[in-house]
Amino acid sequence: MRRPLTLKDHHHEQRIFGVRLVVGVFLVLLLTGILVSRMVWLQIFEHSRYTTLSDNNRVQTQAVSPPRGLITDRDGIILAENRPDFSLEVIIEQTHDLDDLLVEVAKLVELDEGDLERFEKRRRAARRPWEPVPLRGRLTEEEIARLVVNQHRLQGLRISADPVRHYPHDILFSHVIGYVNRINAQDLDAMNLDQQRDYAGTHFYGRTGIERFYEDRLHGGVGYRQVETNARGRILRVLEEQPPVPGQDLRLRLSMRVQQAAYDALGDRRGAVVAIDPRDGSVLAFVSRPGFNPNLFVTGISHKDYSAYRNDHDNPLFNRALQGRYPPGSTIKPMLGLAGLDAGVTNWQRSIRDPGYYQLENDPHRYRDWKRWGHGRVDLHLAVVQSCDTYFYDMGFKLGIDRMHDYMNQFSIGQTTGIDLDNESQGLMPSKQWKKAFRNRPWFHGDTINASIGQGFVLATPLQLATATAITANHGKQVIPTLAGERQEVERTDLILQDESNWEKMTNAMVDVTGPKGTARIMAVDAQYPIAAKSGTAQVFSVGQDETYNEDELAERMLDHALMVSFAPADKPAIAVAVLVENGRHGGSTAGPVAREVMDAWLLDDAGKLNVPTIFADQVSAEQEPAADSSDAASKETP
């Protein structure tokens, strides 16, 4: 097997090997040099870049959303709060088979198309590994229990609790408090950079009502938390924390008690009630019926619920109190009377004979009074008490539409009231200029006649009527209604009459409206305080053309709207109320009792005795100095 060694030149072989070995050593050193230079490149030249990458890996800055401010009524009853909402999330990286998992989950909790669609979209969006993807919110206790029991089979599922807005009195405050819902890309786009940063961790955004108007105050400021996480996204420790600035709590001027009374008194009828404390403009009640359940909107309203609201003929999503434009009818007669007095076109002594209609010279058209055979001889006082149309046709014609327009503007009719809510309707107080500009038609005498009894072009919201009534109760001192203290700017000044006694006299006439011969006598039965009021009935001239009603419904919806404005106690007003009942026919009998309920709720104490509450500012300062009160009481006991 072995060859003779003599054939091999050992020295030659060894020399070859020696050369090759040297080359080998050289190769080793060369490759080592490459490795070292690679290391130097990575660890010295690229060091800072990779340090950043490494820190980005492990350190995450998380935005911490501030707790949203609570909303209470004036007595501290909670109207909007934050509650934990349990939602189901999936950590995709932990799942074995996502499709299987979804099938399993669907057996335990309800998953609709929308849930799966949203999940799919979020799953495909750019995200960090191990970041949970939300699958469904609003888990019920039962669903949570079912999930927990089966959790061992459902790897990758997680139940998380997040604070979510909750409205404990749901439908009662729907139109005034409004609601929050999920913040969206448009909301963020509309913000500047600072705001966007502030909303970095926020999921909800005030959408309507108080929640929207006071969004800035309720939201608060974002906080930050630097956490170290592992590759699975588990937080190992908090490195740094800057707590969020909680949103401010908001104490409304609303009174739960008055709101409830107004809501209940309206019952199932469509309509609106606005009650204002004329002393400081505080809105005490703000009701529009039918309402909706704001809680449904918070985490995303289901298609079914939303279309139910949208398709409802009663239009529950419509804020009648703020945006409903109704002919004010006779409710504006006291204000027109004051305008007529101040402009000198009438006085308290002047009287006319009312044949049951009014006619212009050289015009055969008869403008009819609501009382077919007329009121006989009527002066201003009686014209208000009995709501005589003929008197106001005559006076309004003499006053003229432009002077009428200017005076009514001072009462906020045709002007926004400046309440702290967005999208307030302006209503409409027509003028010659307006008709030319918007209708491109000249002003006719008949237009003035119609406007004199709050018909024709005149449109007002229930909020405007309540504000106008509060201004009347205040003897012309301006009232800007407010729910939480802020007001929007309005161009109105105090209305100063040449003869200030006219306020008193007009109030007396309005008190007689609730007297035995007045149109609103029903509402003052057994009242413990004098009530000044004016009823109104507004003709419904058209029904929306694209709406379909059956005949009974149509007949009902052609009925007059019933209106009532009132304030009390008449000598020292502490509440002004406007009530609108759609198709309620008679202001005195339908709207009047509602107004009375609202006034009682405010003016009477639990025992049913007259006990006029202090204005909001006094109530707050009294609460802030309880010590002073008790020491007063103590000093009384020990004289």
Added chain:
Amino acid sequence: MSQREFFRQMPGQSGASLSPGLAERIHLDAPLLAGLLLLMLGGLTVLYSAGGESMELVIRQCIRFGAGLTAMFVLAQFPPRSYRFWAPVIYTIGLVLLVLVLVAGTEAKGAQRWLSIPGLGRFQPSEVMKLAVPAMVAWFFSERTLPPKLIDVVGALLLLGLPAMLIGLQPDLGTAILIAASGLVVLFMAGLSWRLIAVAVIVVVTAAPLMYFFVMHDYQRNRVDTFLNPEADPRGTGWNIIQSKTAIGSGGIDGKGWLDGTQSRLDFLPESSTDFILAVLSEEFGLIGVCVLLIMYLIIVGRGFFISWQAQDTFSRLLGSSLTMTFFIYVFVNMGMVTGLMPVVGVPLPLVSYGGTSIVTLLASFGMLMSIQTHRRLIGY
């Protein structure tokens, strides 16, 4: 026979370059052993951190080291002559086993690499071939005059190509290439003409794209794609290499400190205790740590080359230099892949990475080196 007897009879006669101490007498090479033990100790330190301070991992690694050292000790006792004698036999058995693996092997991770032998458990024939192929090629050349003639080169290529191909079919391209490389090193050391080397280099360079498109499996192609552009899929296949470079780069010059490497401790670095353990070392001990590691490897490689240079016959020289060079190739390939210089092939960092039969094989190869060193005849110089 008589030479060995002669050597045994003259224990006291120490040459100036050779002092047979205790280690020498039990056929261990003290410098090499010291280098290896130092490296293993350092490796265990890094492993403790990479494994999340798991003592269990360290102990299991120690057991493997123990097995490897035993294999090393046993192999060191045989004289190189017997390796030369047995090389063709073991090589042939290895080939048969490789065929058996393909026919009856057990599958793991999409590759058939294991052979279950009743009573012996599972084992990878390719590990045997890591030693058998260089020994076989060295044997082949020790029988012929050097530099090799073309016909001998072809013969050697067949000897190393056949097992490499069989292993490549498993498929285990990484091991196949490394085994082929160990044979090629022998070829190179034997004095393969530079002209042929140049031709080979040209062939490889042109063949690589063809391999990519026609020979490689999808997973292998993926690795190459990832190597060329790891950022293309940072969450998927590129994740390993990005996280590994991040770990190394963030280590800087002096590192983040032992047990303080965030990349591995927070699980961002996959396979941190096995193939990617260098990233842990680089992150925690920085450039200094990497240099110390490289120096340890160079000491071992240097000693290996020294032993080969001192070896007294062609077979020993070729085998010793091949084992040494292959060891270094392991180091280079692993470090190259972890630092993003090379595609990710599953090559562990020798004696530092956790696990595998490779530890035993590696230490066994050092046993052969020690045998070459300690069975030298005193005469002849």
